[in-house]
Amino acid sequence: MKVSIFSTCLVDLMTPKVGIAMVEVLERLGCEIDYPASQVCCGQPTYNSGYLEDSKLAMKNMMLAFESSDYVVGPSGSCVAMFHEYPKIFKGDPDWELKAITLKEKSYEFTQFIVKVLGITDVGASLDGTATYHRSCHMTRLLGEKETPFQLLEHVKGLHMEPLKNSDNCCGFGGTFSVKMPDISEQMVDEKSSCVLDTGADILISADMGCLLNIGGRLSRKGEPVKIMHIAEVLNHRNPVIAKGGSQT
Template sequence: MKVSIFSTCLVDLMTPNVGIAMVEVLERLGCEIDHPASQVCCGQPAYNSGYLEDSRLAMKNMMLAFEHSDYVVGPSGSCIAMFHEYPKIFKGDPNWELKAIALKEKAYEFTQFIVRVLGVTDVGASLEGTATYHRSCHMTRLLGERETPFQLLEQVQGLQLEPLKNSDNCCGFGGTFSVKMPEISGQMVDEKCGCVVDTGADILISADMGCLLNIGGRLSRKGEPVKIMHIAEVLNQQNTAAKGGSPT
């Protein structure tokens, strides 16, 4: 099965180890991987900030970058959810609406692709530790995916998963929200950090690096020794203790 990787801005620029983990897991599952070099940002930051015309340029570039891909898989429910918004944005456009629909129909978040397309829930991962999982807002509310991360984590040998109180609450990142409303954002991430610490978990897992960098940074400043790991890193662990995760 041929899969094109949508690496996303944060993974590309700040946490390339997440992209590497995602590729290695998919290759072990029999996927043939490529990475179209012309891809850039999905346009979400500009779009959410009200710069519609500027964001449309980025969106058109992405539709062309993945035009000939069979499947498009990304390590962020937020960015993939943005792809799913394209048909609404380009509705009625004779040149772009069909391309927008085509991209939406073949674009999947990493865990969603493994479970819902490949039909796999056990990737053979093994990780000793106690972890909790943070649901990202866009993956949960916009992409509508609540189940696949847990279906995969439940099969990781040695991993004890603790429920996270108020798991549906936003961590306060929200992209430009954390910049425009830092006081509110700070209170939100403080609440999230408290819930994480209360679980007693050694590891915080999520499927979106924006959330993990926000929560992980706050935990670090509070002196809390909780390791952050993208779910791709967790699923890439095989018969070893946790290593190579993103720094807290």
């Protein structure tokens, strides 16, 4: 199965290890990976800020970048959800509406693709620790995906999951929202951080790096040693095998 990677801006520029983890998991599951080099931003930041026509330039570029792809998989429900908005944005456009529909129909968030397309819930991962999971707003509300991350985490050996209070609440990032409304955003991330700490978890997992960078940054400023991990990193993790004689392999 051929899969094109949609890296997203945050992963590409700030946390490339997440992209590497995603690729390694998909390759281990038998996928043939490519990376269209002409991809750029999906257009979401400017679109959400009201710059529709300017955003369309980036959107058209993305439709062309992935035009020959069989499947498009990204490590962000938020960014993939933006692809799913393209048909509405280009509705009635004789040159771009069909391309927008085609991209939407073959685009999946990482965990969504593994469970719903590959039909796999156990990828052979193992990670010792106690974790909690933050649902991102766009993945849950816009993409409509609520279950696949939990279906995969349930099969990670050694990992104990604690439920997160007010899990549907926004962390306060919201892309440009955190820049335009910093005081409100700070209160929101404080509330989310407190809920994370209340779980007693030593790992915070999510499927969107924007949320993780926001919550992780706040926890770090508070001096709280909670590790943040994108779910791709969790699913790519394997506990070392202890060989006879006590050495790790």
